[in-house]
Amino acid sequence: MPTALIADDEPNLAAELAERLTRFWPELTIVGMPRNGIEALAQINATQPDFAFLDIRMPGLDGLKVAGLATGTRVIFVTAYDEYAVEAFDASAVDYLLKPLSDERLLRCITRLQREAPAPAPVVLPQLAKDSGPIRWLTVGLGDTTHLVAVDDVAFFQATDKYTEVVVGDKRHLIRTPLKDLALRLDPERFVQVHRGVIVSLAAIEHVQRDLLGRLRIHLRNRSDTLPVSRAYAGLFKQM
Incomplete structure (x- = not known):
């Protein structure tokens, strides 16, 4: 099953993106949600996710530097700033998503990523073909705060x-x-x-x-x- 990491120094935004990714792409497993660039790079090296959704402006290392040092992981930038797009694609980014991110734009990104995701293991039992796999994360709300x-x-x-x-x-x-x-x-x-x-x-x-x-x-x-x-x-x- 495909795996992804979400790196953002705003945990609420990371949790929201994780919930939407899980809803639109149930087969995707979120393997980490680091809050700065140094942790993001360490987790990418440790878990080798298929995809990394990176904010650009993060403490420690910015997303562009993380992308330049990460190997074997396809990078999608999720940022409020459009001025880094050229640098992002120079860093071989798969996609560049601007906040606030609409469902339509996220779905277009997911469609692109699904074409690049690892092929799923063969299904032994035909009746399991539509099974999207067990959920790994829940988003829960407390007042104005969302927790993962x-x-x-x-x-x-x-x-x-x-x-x-x-x-x-x-x-x-x-x-x-x-x-x-x-x-x-x-x-x-x-x-x-x-x-x-x-x-x-x-x-x-x-x-x-x-x-x-x-x-x-x-x-x-x-x-x-x-x-x-x-x-x-x-x-x-x-x-x-």
């Missing part, structure tokens, strides 16, 4: 009246994506649905306890929360 949350850090998801609660560490976020839609996009080797309104990370489970009435509850590692297991999903723990 790694799905692997989530302990559990729980449906509320109108939203889905995302529980990460000591924080709880709300997203509008229904739990039933999340269930289709989460990695089944990492997450399981245990109740109509609950999906839990397998890594977060400490133990499962059965009460005197035969009902199961999940106890989580380093958390006081306990989660119900409905009869429909009790078979997951039938060894108990």
Whole structure:
């Protein structure tokens, strides 16, 4: 699957771009979101992403210098300044995107990148051909701030009246994506649905306890929360 890095010293803008890329190109995996040029170059060297979306004006090293030192990664500049376009294409940039970036312009860029992306591995089962792969990141809002949350850090998801609660560490976020839609996009080797309104990370489970009435509850590692297991999903723990 193709991979990309996003480097921008404005984390909110980076998170927004990551969310839009994930929405328009679900197969793309975001492997890093550094906030300065030095970190960007280090992460490019370490992860060797297929594509790097670079801001031009960044602390440490600017995006043009990062592009000149990066090898094996195709660079797309995302900037508010149009005066660097000639230098950008001299640095073999694939594209030059101006902020604020419209969906139409981003989609044109994605179409170009998809032609250059590595060919996907052959699909063994025909019915999986339309599978876009598990999601890796979630964007969550808190007031005027948008945060990027790694799905692997989530302990559990729980449906509320109108939203889905995302529980990460000591924080709880709300997203509008229904739990039933999340269930289709989460990695089944990492997450399981245990109740109509609950999906839990397998890594977060400490133990499962059965009460005197035969009902199961999940106890989580380093958390006081306990989660119900409905009869429909009790078979997951039938060894108990």
